[in-house]
Amino acid sequence: MVESRRNSENGRDDVSRRIDPSLAIHGGAPVRDTPLPYARQSITDEDIAAVTAALKSDWLTTGPLVAEYETAVAQRVGAKEAVAVSSGTAALHTAFAALGIGAGDEVILPTLTFAATASTVIFQGARPVFADVDPATLLVDPASVEARITPATRAIVSVDYAGQPCDYGQLSELAERKGLAIVDDACHALGASYRGEPIGSITDATAFSTHSVKHIATGEGGVVTTDRSDLASRMRRFRNHGITLDHRERANRGSWHYEIRELGYNYRLTDIQCALGLSQLQKLDLFIERRRAIAARYNKAFKGNETLSPLELAPLSDHVYHLYVVRLNRKRLESDRSDLFAALRAEGIGVNVHYIPVHLQPYYQKEFGTGPGDCPEAERAYQEILTLPMFPAMRDSDVDDVVNALSKVIGAHTA
Numbered sequence: 001m002v003e004s005r006r007n008s009e010n011g012r013d014d015v016s017r018r019i020d021p022s023l024a025i026h027g028g029a030p031v032r033d034t035p036l037p038y039a040r041q042s043i044t045d046e047d048i049a050a051v052t053a054a055l056k057s058d059w060l061t062t063g064p065l066v067a068e069y070e071t072a073v074a075q076r077v078g079a080k081e082a083v084a085v086s087s088g089t090a091a092l093h094t095a096f097a098a099l100g101i102g103a104g105d106e107v108i109l110p111t112l113t114f115a116a117t118a119s120t121v122i123f124q125g126a127r128p129v130f131a132d133v134d135p136a137t138l139l140v141d142p143a144s145v146e147a148r149i150t151p152a153t154r155a156i157v158s159v160d161y162a163g164q165p166c167d168y169g170q171l172s173e174l175a176e177r178k179g180l181a182i183v184d185d186a187c188h189a190l191g192a193s194y195r196g197e198p199i200g201s202i203t204d205a206t207a208f209s210t211h212s213v214k215h216i217a218t219g220e221g222g223v224v225t226t227d228r229s230d231l232a233s234r235m236r237r238f239r240n241h242g243i244t245l246d247h248r249e250r251a252n253r254g255s256w257h258y259e260i261r262e263l264g265y266n267y268r269l270t271d272i273q274c275a276l277g278l279s280q281l282q283k284l285d286l287f288i289e290r291r292r293a294i295a296a297r298y299n300k301a302f303k304g305n306e307t308l309s310p311l312e313l314a315p316l317s318d319h320v321y322h323l324y325v326v327r328l329n330r331k332r333l334e335s336d337r338s339d340l341f342a343a344l345r346a347e348g349i350g351v352n353v354h355y356i357p358v359h360l361q362p363y364y365q366k367e368f369g370t371g372p373g374d375c376p377e378a379e380r381a382y383q384e385i386l387t388l389p390m391f392p393a394m395r396d397s398d399v400d401d402v403v404n405a406l407s408k409v410i411g412a413h414t415a
């Protein structure tokens, strides 16, 4: 029988619990009675008070808190400008639009990412071109990016996968040499840094998400940061129908007149959401600290494990652990990832997989002629990756449940 040591919140670790060795998926007792999600927001009474105050104010949509939130985000990531938008997807789309990406252009992005990294390129009428990843870190491989550059290439998208910044030394050098822009999809990486420089101030534009599973939550939400004021003003128009002035500016000027010079969308973030964002941002450092402590506890538990290994750390990057991803050693397993996945879910562990390579999705195969073999490292990694639960409110005992469930399930599936 496997013994589980449960750390209660007051630090006692003498409460032991027996773990039923028969798998929950086969009718045994699950490691957890209440399922542990893979991610979860942390909302406090201060957050609720901040939102309540916004609701009682004169502004619900674009009011003073939008500008306040933008200033706070820009300061936090060391960028000159921040433009708040309605989602991380809107942030990426807004960045591509501001850079003038359009029909006939190609944008290179890693295939191991969320759907929105690629779809937002297509929203602008451009073509997504998929690059492979480094098998150790699952970050975009600069050599694979370089091999895909053509005369039509306009931009590179870096994805700071799991919360670990890409190799911006090599990517910036490449972008400069080829005259390309870099858009950082930093939806996993708010608060991270590369060579001590915060993510958000390194590339032409950086897109963050504040969806509830990300580092800070505004419900849905996103923000783009940039040092270029020309891009920032284009982005502010783009999020508001392409209109040159927002309604507060018009009210201040006492004028009804407005102009549309370019197509835009309604990608505005509300004052209500910005109130939550401002309140959450104050806790970002604490959230990151807790995520790192959880990662350290996982790392310690998996040290020397021959069936699974955490992703490697990139030497110059400060990881903020949006995700904690392990890679399974298929040679030592009798069954594949989907069996382990189902067995772990039955034990009450909310494992996940990030991501199915985008170039393998039917839409991309049909519309862009992509397919198996295009990005071999990402395709191999996809068969072996597993995302373990990771969020600031997880207790040490929750981490231990994950570790125990993994050893129970893997034990039942190894030769």
Ligand SMILES: *Cc1c(COP(=O)(O)O)cnc(C)c1O
Pocket: 087, 088, 089, 090, 113, 114, 116, 117, 159, 185, 187, 188, 209, 210, 211, 220, 221, 222
């Ligand atoms: C979450 C995420 C997005 C999209 O953000 P939304 O706020 O959900 O629109 C884009 N790219 C990556 C890598 C993400 O994780």
